[in-house]
Amino acid sequence: MNQDALPPTPVSEQGPLAWSDELLLGYPPMDHRHEQFVACLGDLQRAPDEILLVALEAMIDHLAAHFGEEDRWMEESGFPPRQCHVDEHAAVLRSAAEVRALLLQGEMAPCRRLADALEDWFPGHATHLDSALAHWMCKAQLGGKPVVLRRRS
Numbered sequence: 724m725n726q727d728a729l730p731p732t733p734v735s736e737q738g739p740l741a742w743s744d745e746l747l748l749g750y751p752p753m754d755h756r757h758e759q760f761v762a763c764l765g766d767l768q769r770a771p772d773e774i775l776l777v778a779l780e781a782m783i784d785h786l787a788a789h790f791g792e793e794d795r796w797m798e799e800s801g802f803p804p805r806q807c808h809v810d811e812h813a814a815v816l817r818s819a820a821e822v823r824a825l826l827l828q829g830e831m832a833p834c835r836r837l838a839d840a841l842e843d844w845f846p847g848h849a850t851h852l853d854s855a856l857a858h859w860m861c862k863a864q865l866g867g868k869p870v871v872l873r874r875r876s
Contacts, residue, residue, distance in 0.1 A: 739768050740842045746849060749869020750857035756789045757849060764845070768838045776826055779834055782841075783819045790816065793856065802859050808852045815844070 742761040747754050763785045770778035790812035797805035822837045861869040 739765050740845065741765075746846070748849065748854050748857035750860050753793070753853060753857050753860070756792060757853070759785060760789060760845065764838065764841055767834075768842070772831055775831055775834055776823075779819070779823055779826060779837075782838075783816070783823060786812075786816055786819060793853070796860060797856060800859065800863050802856060804855065808856065811848065811852065815841075 740761055742758050746757055746761070748757070763782050767775075767778045767782045794805075794809050794812060796802070797808060802808075818840075819837060822833045825833045857869055861867060
């Protein structure tokens with residue numbers, strides 16, 4: 724893959740990951756899911772202890788739908804390097820389920836660490852794995868690479 728075609732990895736030096744056009748990959752259904760992910764992650768990171776379980780369950784529901792959709796796209800379109808991508812999704816879902824079990828036992832710190840880990844993980848996942856899928860889906864559906872216009876900061 725042409726490394727020049729990859730979007731820049733956003734750096735979140737000033738707090739939680741925020742949605743911006745730097746995260747756009749050019750496949751609108753995926754970009755929409757990613758925008759939802761960033762919002763859901765922000766809700767989880769800001770959730771007070773009293774509603775942390777609700778926020779985590781919302782994140783898990785989002786992840787299951789988000790990853791399920793991407794996994795389905797990869798399977799239905801015959802995306803060649805899908806297994807690595809599917810495996811990564813499964814690992815994140817397993818981690819979230821383990822953290823949920825700990826949270827149900829009253830352990831909040833693992834949930835806070837999961838939120839931070841998801842913030843750290845997502846830009847790289849999107850840049851390397853999801854961007855390849857976005858290119859594949861655009862090529863299959865539209866006959867070409869995605870076009871992404873980004874604002875200058």
